[in-house]
Amino acid sequence: MQFGIFSVSDVTRNPVTGTTPSEAERIDALTRIAVKAEEVGLDVFAIGEHHNPPFFSSSPAAFLAHVAALTKRIILSTSVTLITTNDPVRIAEEYAMVQHLAKGRLDLTLGRGNTVPVYPWFGQDIRKGLPLALENYNLLHRLWREDVVDWEGSYRSALQGFTSTPRPLDDVPPFVWHGSIRTPEIAEQAAYYGNGFFANNILAPTGHFLPLVNLYRRRFAHYGHGTEEQAIVGLGGQAFIARRSQDAFRTFRPYFDEAPVYDHSISLETYAERTPLSVGSPQQVIDKTLEFQEMFGDYQRQLWVMDHAGMPLKMVLEQLDLLGEEVVPVLRKEMASRRSPQAAPAPTHEQRVRQKYGDGQPRQPRPNANRGDNVTGTSPYQDSDPATPAVYPVIR
Amino acid sequence: MTFEPSRVPATAADTAPANTDPMPADTAPRRIVVVNGGTSVPSSSRRLADRIAQKTLDRLAARDIKATVAIIDLGPLAGEIASAIVTGHPQGDLLTAIQTLAAADGVVVTTPVYKAGMSGLLKSFVDVLDNDLLIATPIALGATAGTSRHALVIDDQLRPLFAFMRALPVPTSVFAAPEDWGDASLGSRIDRTAAELAALVASSVRSAITDQSWDSYQHTWGGNARPGSSPLEIDFNTDLMRLATGGSSRAGREIGTA
Numbered sequence: 047m048q049f050g051i052f053s054v055s056d057v058t059r060n061p062v063t064g065t066t067p068s069e070a071e072r073i074d075a076l077t078r079i080a081v082k083a084e085e086v087g088l089d090v091f092a093i094g095e096h097h098n099p100p101f102f103s104s105s106p107a108a109f110l111a112h113v114a115a116l117t118k119r120i121i122l123s124t125s126v127t128l129i130t131t132n133d134p135v136r137i138a139e140e141y142a143m144v145q146h147l148a149k150g151r152l153d154l155t156l157g158r159g160n161t162v163p164v165y166p167w168f169g170q171d172i173r174k175g176l177p178l179a180l181e182n183y184n185l186l187h188r189l190w191r192e193d194v195v196d197w198e199g200s201y202r203s204a205l206q207g208f209t210s211t212p213r214p215l216d217d218v219p220p221f222v223w224h225g226s227i228r229t230p231e232i233a234e235q236a237a238y239y240g241n242g243f244f245a246n247n248i249l250a251p252t253g254h255f256l257p258l259v260n261l262y263r264r265r266f267a268h269y270g271h272g273t274e275e276q277a278i279v280g281l282g283g284q285a286f287i288a289r290r291s292q293d294a295f296r297t298f299r300p301y302f303d304e305a306p307v308y309d310h311s312i313s314l315e316t317y318a319e320r321t322p323l324s325v326g327s328p329q330q331v332i333d334k335t336l337e338f339q340e341m342f343g344d345y346q347r348q349l350w351v352m353d354h355a356g357m358p359l360k361m362v363l364e365q366l367d368l369l370g371e372e373v374v375p376v377l378r379k380e381m382a383s384r385r386s387p388q389a390a391p392a393p394t395h396e397q398r399v400r401q402k403y404g405d406g407q408p409r410q411p412r413p414n415a416n417r418g419d420n421v422t423g424t425s426p427y428q429d430s431d432p433a434t435p436a437v438y439p440v441i442r
Numbered sequence: 443m444t445f446e447p448s449r450v451p452a453t454a455a456d457t458a459p460a461n462t463d464p465m466p467a468d469t470a471p472r473r474i475v476v477v478n479g480g481t482s483v484p485s486s487s488r489r490l491a492d493r494i495a496q497k498t499l500d501r502l503a504a505r506d507i508k509a510t511v512a513i514i515d516l517g518p519l520a521g522e523i524a525s526a527i528v529t530g531h532p533q534g535d536l537l538t539a540i541q542t543l544a545a546a547d548g549v550v551v552t553t554p555v556y557k558a559g560m561s562g563l564l565k566s567f568v569d570v571l572d573n574d575l576l577i578a579t580p581i582a583l584g585a586t587a588g589t590s591r592h593a594l595v596i597d598d599q600l601r602p603l604f605a606f607m608r609a610l611p612v613p614t615s616v617f618a619a620p621e622d623w624g625d626a627s628l629g630s631r632i633d634r635t636a637a638e639l640a641a642l643v644a645s646s647v648r649s650a651i652t653d654q655s656w657d658s659y660q661h662t663w664g665g666n667a668r669p670g671s672s673p674l675e676i677d678f679n680t681d682l683m684r685l686a687t688g689g690s691s692r693a694g695r696e697i698g699t700a
Contacts, residue, residue: 180685186689230663230676235686251531257664261676309528320533 047381048392050090051083052125052282056398057101058356066356069102072336073109075359076217079352080113084120086370092123092155097131097164107140108248114148115204115319121394122148123283125246126157126225130175132180133202138189139212144214150395152253153221155244155280158229172403174201180235182437183224187239189215190219193411193427197261201331209426216408216415217328221393223280226258233258237265237277243281245342248351249307254279259342279346281338284354285324285331287368295328297361304439305355324350328372329379332380335373339381344389452454472643473506474498479553479564480519490618490632491552492599494582495634498548498643505644509547514539516563520547523563532666540571540666548580548643549609551600555587560599568603572665576609578586578651580642582635583615590619608659610647612638 053076059066067075080091091113093106101111103109120143127137137154143300145152159173165172181199188195189210198204214220223242226232227250236243243262245255259279262418266277284302288294295314317323322338324331335348353362391397399408409428480487495511502509522536523533533538543549545642556669583600585592596615604611614635620626657677661667676685 150694176682177685180682184685228663231682232679234683239686249512250529251533254531309525311525311528 047345047378047385048089048121048347049377050092050121050123050347050349051079051090051093051352052123052296053079053103053353054094054125054351055096055101056103056354057100058305060356060358063331064429072332073102075362076109076114076353077116078359079366080120082366083370084117086366087374088366088370090123090347091117092120093207094125094129097167097370103352103355107144111144111147111151114230117151117186118152121151121153123153123223124155124438125417126155126159126244127401128164128180128185128408129182129186130158130172131164132182134186134201135189135205135208135210137182138186141220142190142210142212144216145395146212150215150218150399152395153223153393155223155225156439157225158232159380171203176231177201178227183222183235183239187222190214213411213427214397215395216403217411218395218408219393221398223278227255228258228392230261233262234265237262237271238269240266240269240271241345242278242280244282244303244347246282248282248284249321250321252322252337254288256341258415262291263343272390273388275343275386275388278390278393279342279345280349281322281345282349283324283335283338283350284351285365285369285373286333286352287324287326287328287365287373289327289368292332293324294330299404301355301357307354308314316353316380323346328347328368328376331369331373332376336380336384344381345390346390368396368398381392470521471510472502472547472680473545474509474511474548474550474639474643475543476511476513477543477552477564477567478515479551479561480586481515481520481554481561481563483588485515485517485554486623487552487554487584487619488513490584490586490616493548493629493632494550494584494616494636495554497633498550498582498640501637505640507644509643512546513684514543514700516561516567519567519695523566523570527566530570532570532633535641536570537666540575543571544666544668545576546579547646547648548582548639550582550584550639551604552584552586553595553600555585555595558592558595560595560603565603569608570664571607573669574606574659574661574665574667576604576607576665577647577656577659579609580612580639580647582612584617584635585615586618588620590621592616593617593619597641598659600619610642612642614638616642643655 047257055076057067057069068430083091092133093103095103095106097104106127108126113122141152141154158179162172170178174225178201181201185197185199188197191255194210195205221242223244224232224236225244225246226247243259245259247255263274263277266272267274286294286298298316308317318325324334350369352365409429412429413426414428473697474495476491478485478491499509499511519539522534524633526532528538553564581604583596585596596617602613612635616631616635618628665689
């Protein structure tokens with residue numbers, strides 16, 4: 047079981063002091079938060095992707111590569127990478143690169159994004175969002191697994207004899223989670239490929255995501271990847287922790303009351319009661335998170351949003367201390383004790399390398415000498431797996 | 443607070459819970475659900491609804507058809523309705539009310555006229571319903587107003603709204619201005635509306651239509667229209683599902699607006 051945090055990279059006015067951090071300050075702060083997450087013993091740090099103010103994270107790959115250089119152990123991820131408006135070729139290239147720099151400590155969560163104007167900024171149409179997401183992932187999946195790809199689809203130019211470089215580290219692609227809040231086709235795609243399914247588990251009633259998670263589990267088994275309980279599920283959440291419950295509510299309230307993501311039609315207390323938002327003492331956050339395990343079954347990854355709504359850096363760092371020292375250690379123990387022995391382990395690069403190679407040496411692709419093009423000869427690599435023959439298109 | 447449907451006194455039977463497996467059409471008690479947009483106590487819109495509901499029960503009883511009535515007063519749900527408009531997620535008593543409505547065999551909707559239109563509370567309530575919640579459901583429409591000059595509000599506003607919901611508004615709608623309450627012809631209009639509603643409910647027209655063609659309507663996955671049955675209703679034989687499972691991207695080319 048992995049525990050961590052995810053950030054949406056919002057640059058929000060601090061409602062208590064009235065000041066708004068600059069983008070530079072917020073980028074520095076989130077870098078410190080990511081490093082702190084590793085220091086307090088968390089397993090995962092993830093950052094979202096946005097292309098509009100007040101968010102700064104238009105380039106999560108660049109940010110994560112920087113964090114990779116500052117950390118040693120923590121897994122880096124996205125929350126989410128836009129599989130609709132990004133060219134899947136660029137996703138394959140950029141995140142394979144970050145995976146190398148992070149020595150395998152990288153995985154990816156894919157989502158559609160929900161902001162209508164973003165699509166045309168990247169030449170796309172939100173009304174095609176779902177087929178775009180599905181088709182783009184089909185291509186991404188192949189780009190990370192086949193040295194040479196011929197491909198034709200509806201939403202980008204066809205590929206002939208294309209090789210995405212660098213090849214994934216150890217020829218093991220980054221693990222992929224598919225995120226969705228309401229779309230059965232996304233759960234189906236995650237299940238078909240045996241990938242993970244991530245439910246952000248925020249801003250909606252507790253249990254809203256259950257039908258989708260259950261559908262994913264059912265179809266994961268249907269496609270022969272294991273039993274339903276072996277499907278790989280990630281959940282989000284939000285937390286605000288203080289030693290005493292009433293202090294948690296008092297301190298968090300101004301941020302809740304002014305943060306744009308909450309709808310402000312119901313009180314903090316009602317919101318915390320009805321949605322996965324955890325506000326309270328460490329024990330209360332522990333209890334609420336254990337309810338997730340009860341509701342969704344054994345799962346592999348729990349992430350919380352801890353740094354949004356204009357909270358100052360100091361407060362976020364204190365929150366991470368409480369999370370890392372008082373909440374997560376108890377959850378690790380409690381969840382492990384309730385866990386079915388059949389439940390799947392959380393995906394890591396090491397585990398996936400073992401799965402593919404056993405005790406053998408991982409493949410390390412070495413390119414052939416430059417031939418001046420990418421489409422002639424038998425293979426661009428000296429040691430390509432003969433079991434995956436490179437079939438080249440006829441050049442017209 | 444739990445949603446406790448009050449009942450028209452003359453009906454003894456309990457309100458049936460939301461049920462996805464309709465009992466055999468001719469023996470199952472029919473579920474009539476009143477949706478009242480009036481918020482005064484007493485509410486003349488509620489009074490109108492009660493009279494239509496009672497007459498409907500009488501008509502059904504005359505055919506030896508058992509029926510129950512559940513009342514959804516929108517006033518106590520106003521806060522939840524406002525929240526659901528903003529969050530997109532009906533919760534609490536509102537969710538219970540929606541599930542009750544989803545199981546209705548016939549509906550009576552009444553509203554007061556405010557500022558030359560239906561109550562905004564009623565419109566907001568309908569706004570948070572799944573589009574498929576009332577498909578082929580017989581529905582009697584009523585309105586009350588302080589003046590007879592608002593008499594067209596039902597035909598001008600309620601009928602188009604429930605046409606969008608693909609409900610089946612009965613031919614006669616009942617409008618009641620102050621002078622109507624002292625006029626015997628209101629009673630005969632109520633009786634006519636009730637007769638129409640009872641005839642449609644007795645014929646099980648809703649299940650006759652939806653049993654044939656439920657799959658051909660668009661549905662919100664995990665919605666409230668047929669609670670509990672959604673995971674089984676997924677159609678894996680679609681262009682998008684084929685694309686999800688590595689299928690041909692030709693599917694994407696032919697898919698219009700998602």
